[in-house]
Amino acid sequence: GIQVEQSPPDLILQEGANSTLRCNFSDSVNNLQWFHQNPWGQLINLFYIPSGTKQNGRLSATTVATERYSLLYISSSQTTDSGVYFCAVVPGAGNNRKLIWGLGTSLAVNP
Amino acid sequence: GAGVSQSPRYKVTKRGQDVALRCDPISGHVSLYWYRQALGQGPEFLTYFNYEAQQDKSGLPNDRFSAERPEGSISTLTIQRTEQRDSAMYRCASSLWTGAINEQYFGPGTRLTVT
Numbered sequence: 001g002i003q004v005e006q007s008p009p010d011l012i013l014q015e016g017a018n019s020t021l022r023c024n025f026s027d028s029v030n031n032l033q034w035f036h037q038n039p040w041g042q043l044i045n046l047f048y049i050p051s052g053t054k055q056n057g058r059l060s061a062t063t064v065a066t067e068r069y070s071l072l073y074i075s076s077s078q079t080t081d082s083g084v085y086f087c088a089v090v091p092g093a094g095n096n097r098k099l100i101w102g103l104g105t106s107l108a109v110n111p
Numbered sequence: 112g113a114g115v116s117q118s119p120r121y122k123v124t125k126r127g128q129d130v131a132l133r134c135d136p137i138s139g140h141v142s143l144y145w146y147r148q149a150l151g152q153g154p155e156f157l158t159y160f161n162y163e164a165q166q167d168k169s170g171l172p173n174d175r176f177s178a179e180r181p182e183g184s185i186s187t188l189t190i191q192r193t194e195q196r197d198s199a200m201y202r203c204a205s206s207l208w209t210g211a212i213n214e215q216y217f218g219p220g221t222r223l224t225v226t
Binding site for chain 1: 142144146152153154155156159166167170200202204206212213214215216217219220222
């Protein structure tokens with residue numbers, strides 16, 4: 001089945017710094033989502049981005065489907081950005097709709 | 112409701128007891144999904160429904176796990192004869208079913224602890 005790899009696994013930033021998180025996937029996808037799991041365990045939708053580029057405030061994401069990767073950019077990081085960032089995909093083959101998840105990037109933003 | 116809701120938020124049960132976890136999807140969402148997340152891991156798919164029909168149950172780990180969505184809205188995930196290895200966060204998600212677009216929205220989860 002499809003493999004989803006995220007890097008780096010852990011990241012520590014000073015408040016105000018920028019960062020780039022990467023998600024590689026091993027096959028074609030119909031759906032790609034980025035989530036933020038906050039310290040209270042809530043999964044928050046960041047982007048639905050099977051291809052192209054989107055921006056939302058300090059966050060932006062780019063998916064290059066032909067090269068099988070997606071990037072999440074966080075600019076001017078804040079302590080509230082701390083938590084785990086997950087990339088999840090729906091494989092392109094077949095008619096299934098289940099999300100396959102990476103292991104996440106654990107981000108700590110220090111004041 | 113405004114978002115996906117799940118109840119209970121926390122459940123502690125003794126080994127061997129049955130538990131029922133409830134999910135109320137976003138109003139109008141056709142598809143409903145169950146995932147399980149162990150500590151320090153990403154979620155793993157369990158099963159999903161379109162309307163009341165269970166489309167894929169390949170992720171249910173064994174026959175102690177079952178799910179239903181009898182009226183195409185609220186869903187219940189039932190675990191019979193719970194074991195300690197069932198302890199995890201159980202997450203429910205829902206999505207519109209509009210062909211290619213399938214953005215999934217998650218509820219707050221139910222943290223299950225089996226003692």
